[in-house]
Amino acid sequence: MRRTEILDWLREERPGELCRLWKTANRVRRENVGSGVHLRGLIEFSNRCRRSCSYCGIRSPNRKIARYRMCADEIQDCAGAAVRRGFGTVVLQSGEDPELSAEWMADLILGIKAETKLSVTLSLGERTKEELALWRRAGADRYLLRFETSNPRLYKRFHPSLPGRDSDRLALLAVLRTLGYETGSGILVGLPGQTHADLARDIDLFGRLDLDMIGLGPYIPHPDTPLGKSWKECCAPPDRQVPNTEEMTYKVLALARLICPRANIPVTTAVATLNRSAGFELGLSRGANVIMPNVTPMTYRRMYAIYPGKACAFENHDSAGEKLRYRIQNEGRFVGRGRGDSPNYAHRTRSKAVREAVL
Numbered sequence: 001m002r003r004t005e006i007l008d009w010l011r012e013e014r015p016g017e018l019c020r021l022w023k024t025a026n027r028v029r030r031e032n033v034g035s036g037v038h039l040r041g042l043i044e045f046s047n048r049c050r051r052s053c054s055y056c057g058i059r060s061p062n063r064k065i066a067r068y069r070m071c072a073d074e075i076q077d078c079a080g081a082a083v084r085r086g087f088g089t090v091v092l093q094s095g096e097d098p099e100l101s102a103e104w105m106a107d108l109i110l111g112i113k114a115e116t117k118l119s120v121t122l123s124l125g126e127r128t129k130e131e132l133a134l135w136r137r138a139g140a141d142r143y144l145l146r147f148e149t150s151n152p153r154l155y156k157r158f159h160p161s162l163p164g165r166d167s168d169r170l171a172l173l174a175v176l177r178t179l180g181y182e183t184g185s186g187i188l189v190g191l192p193g194q195t196h197a198d199l200a201r202d203i204d205l206f207g208r209l210d211l212d213m214i215g216l217g218p219y220i221p222h223p224d225t226p227l228g229k230s231w232k233e234c235c236a237p238p239d240r241q242v243p244n245t246e247e248m249t250y251k252v253l254a255l256a257r258l259i260c261p262r263a264n265i266p267v268t269t270a271v272a273t274l275n276r277s278a279g280f281e282l283g284l285s286r287g288a289n290v291i292m293p294n295v296t297p298m299t300y301r302r303m304y305a306i307y308p309g310k311a312c313a314f315e316n317h318d319s320a321g322e323k324l325r326y327r328i329q330n331e332g333r334f335v336g337r338g339r340g341d342s343p344n345y346a347h348r349t350r351s352k353a354v355r356e357a358v359l
């Protein structure tokens with residue numbers, strides 16, 4: 001799909017044409033990743049962060065939240081809960097915790113792998129090649145690192161680098177690929193100052209990166225962040241600014257499916273936060289094949305406040321899990337079995353093996 005076509009779809013507002021987009025994305029999803037919905041147990045184990053991203057509620061300068069870091073035993077208990085609920089993957093997510101040592105994390109991964117058959121996805125921000133390699137050797141399977149926006153001016157404006165070190169997430173994504181991770185990335189939809197042309201470049205970049213996983217969600221302002229306090233003033237002119245709406249997020253999700261047909265694409269909690277009654281269902285019908293139920297203990301879950309009002313913040317996991325399975329089945333889909341590895345990763349790995357054998 002040419003970038004001009006992507007741009008046309010992003011600006012499309014006719015219900016009939018959008019219905020055609022939803023149906024096409026749903027068909028491409030069915031043909032390439034099947035009808036299973038894979039459930040990933042999300043463990044938000046630390047809200048400590050060294051970064052000062054202007055849109056994120058757990059940014060280092062925010063003094064209005066209580067900080068926490070779960071111990072290894074607590075995280076192992078959450079992994080056990082994920083197994084009991086039939087999940088094939090846990091997602092270990094945190095801020096860029098400055099006191100999170102590479103060795104501690106490697107021991108944690110080794111422990112989960114020793115006690116379960118779970119696939120382990122990491123979402124720990126920007127880390128060194130040495131740390132990423134150590135975690136891969138310990139058994140980590142996947143890594144999610146969202147580039148948030150392909151517009152370098154916007155990125156630097158809202159996501160400042162650490163002192164003495166430039167932030168280059170695209171370079172880190174390439175490192176993750178060379179280390180053998182299933183590699184995921186994604187964006188914020190409706191980031192203030194983001195134009196439709198920016199968003200079209202973002203979606204085009206999904207394809208050029210040949211992503212195995214794509215995570216995307218709407219920008220939700222947080223009142224205790226610089227951007228949350230002035231986000232309207234930061235927006236582009238109304239005819240160019242991407243709206244941070246549910247419908248625009250579905251457009252991006254559907255186009256991501258068409259650009260990367262074999263990728264695993266979740267309906268994120270941010271989408272469900274905008275539409276608690278039907279967000280998951282609409283996302284699944286427009287190209288998604290993954291949902292990430294939160295298995296973080298309630299004591300900590302509400303403190304991981306990247307944005308306010310998260311849909312899962314006050315839900316009990318067991319009761320919410322049963323309801324979620326019913327909602328999936330009610331859509332004519334079924335809960336996927338096993339690890340739910342990316343078909344794109346499998347395809348790419350086979351293709352590489354064939355090329356190496358020929359050479």
